[in-house]
Amino acid sequence: GCLISEYPPDIPITRYTFPVRNRIISALALGTVVIEAGIRSGALITANHAIEQGKDVFVVPGNPNVTEYKGSNALLRDGAKPLLDAGDIFSEYISRFSDKIDIEKAFKKEPKPVTPQKNKKILNETLSNEAKIVYNCIDTQKFYPDELECGLDSNKLLSALTELEMEFFIRALPGGQYEICK
Incomplete structure (x- = not known):
């Protein structure tokens, strides 16, 4: 960085x-x-x-x-x-x-995102604890960051979202929304 x-x-x-x-x-x-x-x-x-x-x-x-x-x-x-x-x-x-x-x-067709499940676990050991917490808080296919209630301040939340995006767990959509990819 x-x-x-x-x-x-x-x-x-x-x-x-x-x-x-x-x-x-x-x-x-x-x-x-x-x-x-x-x-x-x-x-x-x-x-x-x-x-x-x-x-x-x-x-x-x-x-x-x-x-x-x-x-x-x-x-x-x-x-x-x-x-x-x-x-x-x-x-x-x-x-x-x-x-x-x-x-x-x-321009290849993107893989269709899967519907997340509650209480999912991330097996990726390289993710930070904050990224794992955020990912496990997501309970809808598409979401806005301010909808997540995972107990992190906004800086840590945005940092975790960036990490998840870089690892292709989520992707950013227009208008500040995100979508689950894995």
């Missing part, structure tokens, strides 16, 4: 620190994806950082009559790349990374 910040460790997180953090994140990425952004959305700040840095900006088009998409649609009007599916991102980068991207593997 890596921690990158322009702030010393004792500086509290405020709404003013997010644009600085997002500027760093957009600089580290090849591109930025905007799913939904109103006219005054923080996502627009990140997208503008990416544009200033010469990075790609992909935008999921939204209903032009819905306020929450006014900023997204403005980005599209100003030259952002429309994002209709993952293939749009692959087609943008395939020529640059043809030696690293295997299209057949990238």
Whole structure:
């Protein structure tokens, strides 16, 4: 892992620190994806950082009559790349990374997730105790992190979810939801 910040460790997180953090994140990425952004959305700040840095900006088009998409649609009007599916991102980068991207593997059909069972046990010994606790708390196929009642603070919960995602026990879905994979 890596921690990158322009702030010393004792500086509290405020709404003013997010644009600085997002500027760093957009600089580290090849591109930025905007799913939904109103006219005054923080996502627009990140997208503008990416544009200033010469990075790609992909935008999921939204209903032009819905306020929450006014900023997204403005980005599209100003030259952002429309994002209709993952293939749009692959087609943008395939020529640059043809030696690293295997299209057949990238678009192979995903295995169908199984329905979790109550009181399931993880046999994977490499998982942290927190990840095992979180996994055993999940009792629905799809869930939001704030629905889990497993006695962990939010930092440990999110860390455990990330670990479970990296080990393919769960996968992130749009809108902050997760789904069981194993």
